[in-house]
Amino acid sequence: MSLFRDDGVVLRAQKLGEADRIITLLTRQHGKVRAVARGVRKTKSKFGARLEPFSHVDVQFFSRGSELVGRGLPLCTQVETIAPYGGSIVTDYGRYTAGTAMLETAERFAENEGEPAVQQYLLLVGGLRTLAAGLHESHLVLDAFLLRSLAVNGYGASFTDCAKCGLEGPNRFFSLQAGGVLCGDCRVPGCAVPSPETLVLLGALLSGDWQTADTCEPRYWREGSGLVAAYLQWHLERGIRSMRYVEK
Ligand SMILES: [Zn+2]
Numbered sequence: 001m002s003l004f005r006d007d008g009v010v011l012r013a014q015k016l017g018e019a020d021r022i023i024t025l026l027t028r029q030h031g032k033v034r035a036v037a038r039g040v041r042k043t044k045s046k047f048g049a050r051l052e053p054f055s056h057v058d059v060q061f062f063s064r065g066s067e068l069v070g071r072g073l074p075l076c077t078q079v080e081t082i083a084p085y086g087g088s089i090v091t092d093y094g095r096y097t098a099g100t101a102m103l104e105t106a107e108r109f110a111e112n113e114g115e116p117a118v119q120q121y122l123l124l125v126g127g128l129r130t131l132a133a134g135l136h137e138s139h140l141v142l143d144a145f146l147l148r149s150l151a152v153n154g155y156g157a158s159f160t161d162c163a164k165c166g167l168e169g170p171n172r173f174f175s176l177q178a179g180g181v182l183c184g185d186c187r188v189p190g191c192a193v194p195s196p197e198t199l200v201l202l203g204a205l206l207s208g209d210w211q212t213a214d215t216c217e218p219r220y221w222r223e224g225s226g227l228v229a230a231y232l233q234w235h236l237e238r239g240i241r242s243m244r245y246v247e248k
Helices: 046-050 093-109 118-133 138-155 196-207 210-214 218-235 241-245
Strands: 002-016 020-027 031-037 055-063 075-084 173-175 180-182
Touching (some): 002 031, 020 118, 031 055, 046 075, 138 196
Parallel strands (some): 031 075
Antiparallel strands (some): 002 055, 020 031, 055 075
């Protein structure tokens, strides 16, 4: 028998039987964890309210090793709320769709249960905090999160220097395969040629330069979102379903 404690973000809550739920969390130390929360679907369960998607929580888990506890999954035995981001996310359609795509992307990048994904966890917490605060356009918060998630998982894109030979930018030719822009000598067939402003925007989103990102013209936001979505799809076998609902 063992008890362990961790911080985590609730990614999903699925029904289990009459009153229980299977909660999927991205935790700081244990990566993706699925656990059973008993009795949480009763109307007055405070426990259940704390385990809604987008919540940042501190959870105590109970597991019995290989013995079956709640269908082999650990049990959530205590939950404390660190930040209830869901409150201001689910009430706004733009935030909700962007946030849902963030949760789904985080889960896809942290697919192996129990394998730590600390940087992905920190990005998700920071991204949800920014989204919930409502200081920036929701789709920009999403695109910044997606670009940084790709980067911490080994797919960092270059939006200035040539991704192949390193020639100092700006460079114009964008290639999904190459992982960013290419110079005239390195360009390959099938490169996109986005607006220079769009490449500046993407670089700003990746580095956290919100002033540049916030004041960019909407048409470059849209072009940038298209490139980010294509780059993400390129690196994930299946697409992120919830991306199609995000308003651009
Ligand atoms: Zn080059």
